[in-house]
């Protein structure tokens with residue numbers, strides 16, 4: 320998280336700051352296989368005509384954009400249709416259609432899945448048109464349409480003086496984020512986003528429109544809080560507890576690379592046990608053309624700047640080396656979210672992907688980014704040998720072709736995030752000190768050989784860190800190369816998640832790789 324903000328702000332001051340032509344084969348829950356006729360052009364037209372929203376097919380001028388996700392790595396997937404659903408009935412129509420023809424289907428919100436799980440060659444159910452954001456002061460809750468982007472959530476709730484503890488990337492969707500947990504810049508104060516979920520509206524594979532909360536369909540509600548997106552049904556609306564916002568402290572501190580070892584070692588002992596009000600992360604990153612790798616601590620403090628400064632001084636004293644740059648600033652909560660989103664100088668409208676399709680804005684200035692990612696959750700501090708291995712690998716990243724940046728962003732855990740029992744919701748990770756997000760990005764025109772070399776570099780670094788990590792990985796930083804994903808994402812909760820899957824999607828209508836219940 321926060322990588323985009325980091326890439327833009329590192330070293331800067333705050334101010335600078337195929338269409339299915341053949342029959343489709345589908346596999347049932349018991350492994351049996353059946354062949355269904357492909358939908359004809361007339362059947363597709365009938366589907367389009369039955370929806371309140373629009374159905375984009377390969378012959379449409381909008382298809383080239385509609386079929387893409389945030390990450391261009393998945394541009395080779397060519398859905399037979401993308402249905403922009405206006406309401407739960409549209410979703411039910413789409414599910415009835417894919418069941419009739421045995422078509423692959425997946426829901427899509429912000430399209431940020433690291434494994435391309437919101438794209439299939441069949442039908443993509445895009446919930447972006449359902450993007451309303453309504454705060455209710457009488458219940459201290461907000462009901463958010465399943466297709467809202469985070470920048471709009473922050474912007475509209477900000478207008479009501481409230482917020483929810485969501486993530487930092489402005490174009491990430493509220494659905495994917497919540498269903499896989501949701502970590503953000505006030506997570507240590509207010510908890511994982513899914514811990515703040517009060518209810519969800521879900522259309523199940525058989526077309527039923529269910530409310531799930533603590534009293535109704537509580538097993539589905541449990542699974543919706545961390546059990547992963549695209550698994551149990553299509554969420555159409557989410558209701559969260561809100562908190563009132565006030566000014567917040569934002570900080571970014573860089574050290575010279577020569578101090579990197581002591582910065583990493585000091586941060587990992589400082590950040591996880593800090594007061595809940597302090598959230599921080601540590602970036603250790605490098606890219607082609609940089610004069611030196613970057614080591615930066617950034618974060619937020621929910622409280623007085625003097626208190627934040629006192630805490631930051633204890634980190635600096637522990638490190639013992641002078642920062643090369645430092646910014647500590649108190650600002651409005653809304654502006655802080657824009658800073659963390661990398662949208663400091665943009666309006667909320669500009670902080671979108673450009674375009675006219677739902678979820679985009681005509682004035683949007685954000686851009687897509689090719690990247691490869693993995694994660695480890697660490698429950699014990701890194702020994703010196705592990706830190707040395709990270710620094711050596713990050714140094715090597717500077718010599719790789721293809722552009723972009725690569726390294727690790729460590730997000731502090733602890734605080735409210737860890738005060739929930741691991742089986743209270745499907746989000747099992749309650750003992751982490753910090754989450755390590757391993758990423759490498761490259762230029763849109765990078766050569767295949769360069770992107771392969773970058774991915775091998777990332778896998779090698781991830782493997783090197785395995786002996787020091789807990790075996791847990793964050794399901795929202797989905798990693799197609801992780802063979803142990805069931806245990807790593809869900810741990811002891813996996814068996815219960817399979818029971819929920821068997822109850823709400825016994826025929827495995829939702830079956831992209833790494834969904835609960837898949838092999």
Ligand SMILES: Cc1cc2nc3c(=O)[nH]c(=O)nc-3n(C[C@H](O)[C@H](O)[C@H](O)COP(=O)(O)OP(=O)(O)OC[C@H]3O[C@@H](n4cnc5c(N)ncnc54)[C@H](O)[C@@H]3O)c2cc1C
Nearest residue numbers: 320428429430431432437486487488492495502548549554
């Ligand atoms: C640049 C970037 C920044 C990120 N920053 C953060 C961060 O700050 N904090 C954090 O915790 N994570 C972060 N992530 C990870 C992010 O939380 C996950 O990638 C998340 O799954 C994205 O959700 P989405 O809706 O944007 O993506 P999508 O690709 O649309 O969906 C992700 C998954 O959820 C499913 N899904 C989508 N909509 C629905 C629905 N309505 N009902 C049921 N299933 C649905 C999809 O089928 C897919 O399996 C970031 C990722 C990227 C690429």
